[in-house]
Amino acid sequence: MGNNTNKVLSFTSSLWIIILLTAINAPSWAASRAQEALLKPATSAIVDQRLKPKVVIINMFSSEGDVWQNVTAFQLVQNISVPGFSPLYPNASCTADGSICQLMTGEAEINAATTITSLVQSRTIFDLAKTYFLIAGIAGINPKVATIGSVTFARYAVQVALQYEFDARERPIGSPTGYIPQGARKPDQFPTTIYGTEVFELNASLRKLAVQFARRATLNDTAAAQKARARYASPSQIYKPATLPPAVVECDTATSDNFFTGRILGETFEQTTRLFTNRSGAYCTTQQEDNATLGALLRGHLAGLVDFSRVIHMRTASDFDRPHPGQSAAANLFGDTPGFEPALQNIGLAGVQVIQGIIDEWNETFARGVKPKNYIGDICGSLGGVPDFGNGCPL
Numbered sequence: 001m002g003n004n005t006n007k008v009l010s011f012t013s014s015l016w017i018i019i020l021l022t023a024i025n026a027p028s029w030a031a032s033r034a035q036e037a038l039l040k041p042a043t044s045a046i047v048d049q050r051l052k053p054k055v056v057i058i059n060m061f062s063s064e065g066d067v068w069q070n071v072t073a074f075q076l077v078q079n080i081s082v083p084g085f086s087p088l089y090p091n092a093s094c095t096a097d098g099s100i101c102q103l104m105t106g107e108a109e110i111n112a113a114t115t116i117t118s119l120v121q122s123r124t125i126f127d128l129a130k131t132y133f134l135i136a137g138i139a140g141i142n143p144k145v146a147t148i149g150s151v152t153f154a155r156y157a158v159q160v161a162l163q164y165e166f167d168a169r170e171r172p173i174g175s176p177t178g179y180i181p182q183g184a185r186k187p188d189q190f191p192t193t194i195y196g197t198e199v200f201e202l203n204a205s206l207r208k209l210a211v212q213f214a215r216r217a218t219l220n221d222t223a224a225a226q227k228a229r230a231r232y233a234s235p236s237q238i239y240k241p242a243t244l245p246p247a248v249v250e251c252d253t254a255t256s257d258n259f260f261t262g263r264i265l266g267e268t269f270e271q272t273t274r275l276f277t278n279r280s281g282a283y284c285t286t287q288q289e290d291n292a293t294l295g296a297l298l299r300g301h302l303a304g305l306v307d308f309s310r311v312i313h314m315r316t317a318s319d320f321d322r323p324h325p326g327q328s329a330a331a332n333l334f335g336d337t338p339g340f341e342p343a344l345q346n347i348g349l350a351g352v353q354v355i356q357g358i359i360d361e362w363n364e365t366f367a368r369g370v371k372p373k374n375y376i377g378d379i380c381g382s383l384g385g386v387p388d389f390g391n392g393c394p395l
């Protein structure tokens, strides 16, 4: 953002917007009075000053946010304070014309849910009805599926830790793990207690376009990351994907507030993802926010404020979720993170291509939306249709 002069925009003082929104949302007496006011000639000069971003970038913390300072395709030159954002990250940043905005939720599910809810409800500041949301962060990676530095795009987001948890030393006899789905008695039984946020499915047609755009990027890599990948080679080839160069990959994501690590929990959550998605989803990346971000956006869709079919989930891989052969789980977690630097760089390199693709093809394709051919929404069918995974929502 360098030397650009930023301006704080105080939209809440724009009284007309309050009148307009009152007309839309409030009781009929208020609506008719507001409509009368709008009909008066004195108000004819009034224009909608809300920002209507084509893309909102959702980052989680400052390292991910800093990435956009190095980007030349656009400059985020205005800071906008949004009520309800994290005290650590109180501003959204936008381009001068408001077509691209970026924010940081703060880390873990509580921060993601409250920040995105606040964004969705900031009706006097933003009109998000046609906005594409690019979730863009780093993540842990399953070495059976992909490698550090890779850029992943998910169709399914699964809240894997929403389960009963035993300390492993007290786990039920015969259970390979201390995690059991809620209401079930064994790890491989579908949960019978459903909260509604266990699985989200995103627009697969939009993902396909995003992947095509991202593949235009030349990804960053480093010698240290290459060295770390090579350690996942083994005669069984079980972690072969981990040994390959970084790439753009379509694979699914797991949310857990708990920063889990190690082979046993990795395999546990592979199983949870298969179970919760009726074997359609494959656990690939792990992060601490996206179930909550998607939950807030789904509720925004139900409130008529955002379009859930316009959500893109992109996570770049910064660290392996489990050790390489011969390494302890602790050594993997507490050791160096050579994937961190390329993962951050690749958020920008791939992300810019996705954003540029959306902006360049706005009129032809993206303004009207990319119609999904798959089911989208949550486990309960809240947006209409019947989930093509799991048992649906028994509520």
Ligand SMILES: *[C@@H]1O[C@H](CO)[C@@H](O)[C@H](O)[C@H]1NC(C)=O
Residues within 6 Å of the ligand: 001, 005, 006, 007, 079, 091
């Ligand atoms: C806008 O926010 C950024 C990031 O926190 C900061 O570096 C910059 O100084 C702010 N701009 C102004 C004008 O305060």
Ligand SMILES: *[C@@H]1O[C@H](CO)[C@@H](O)[C@H](O)[C@H]1NC(C)=O
Residues within 6 Å of the ligand: 063, 066, 067, 070, 344, 345
């Ligand atoms: C931004 O660019 C500077 C200078 O090339 C580099 O030192 C820094 O690591 C980059 N930051 C990110 C997040 O890519």
Ligand SMILES: *[C@@H]1O[C@H](CO)[C@@H](O)[C@H](O)[C@H]1NC(C)=O
Residues within 6 Å of the ligand: 006, 007, 008, 079, 080, 081, 088, 089, 090, 091
């Ligand atoms: C938020 O934006 C205002 C106005 O540009 C700036 O003064 C403030 O430093 C920003 N806060 C943070 C934490 O970036």
Ligand SMILES: *[C@@H]1O[C@H](CO)[C@@H](O)[C@H](O)[C@H]1NC(C)=O
Residues within 6 Å of the ligand: 219, 220, 221, 222, 341, 345
């Ligand atoms: C990746 O980024 C690092 C750090 O900025 C840089 O030293 C390196 O040359 C880059 N590598 C490639 C292949 O772009």
Ligand SMILES: *[C@@H]1O[C@H](CO)[C@@H](O)[C@H](O)[C@H]1NC(C)=O
Residues within 6 Å of the ligand: 109, 110, 113, 159, 161, 162, 197, 257, 291, 292, 293, 294, 295, 296
């Ligand atoms: C997942 O996110 C939803 C909000 O969308 C929240 O209700 C739920 O409690 C979250 N799960 C956990 C374990 O925090």
Ligand SMILES: *[C@@H]1O[C@H](CO)[C@@H](O)[C@H](O)[C@H]1NC(C)=O
Residues within 6 Å of the ligand: 363
């Ligand atoms: C897209 O449509 C808008 C309004 O219809 C128009 O002003 C703009 O020039 C168009 N952009 C391109 C790139 O065609």
Ligand SMILES: *[C@@H]1O[C@H](CO)[C@@H](O)[C@H](O)[C@H]1NC(C)=O
Residues within 6 Å of the ligand: 278, 387, 388, 389, 390, 391, 392
């Ligand atoms: C689960 O998948 C199988 C086939 O793969 C299908 O027959 C079944 O209907 C699916 N269950 C649900 C609830 O969608």
Ligand SMILES: CC(=O)N[C@H]1CO[C@H](CO)[C@@H](O)[C@@H]1O
Residues within 6 Å of the ligand: 203, 308, 309, 310, 368, 369, 370, 371, 372, 376, 383, 384, 385
């Ligand atoms: C179920 C659902 O919300 N589908 C939407 C997917 O995307 C298109 C536009 O991008 C919408 O028109 C659909 O309603």
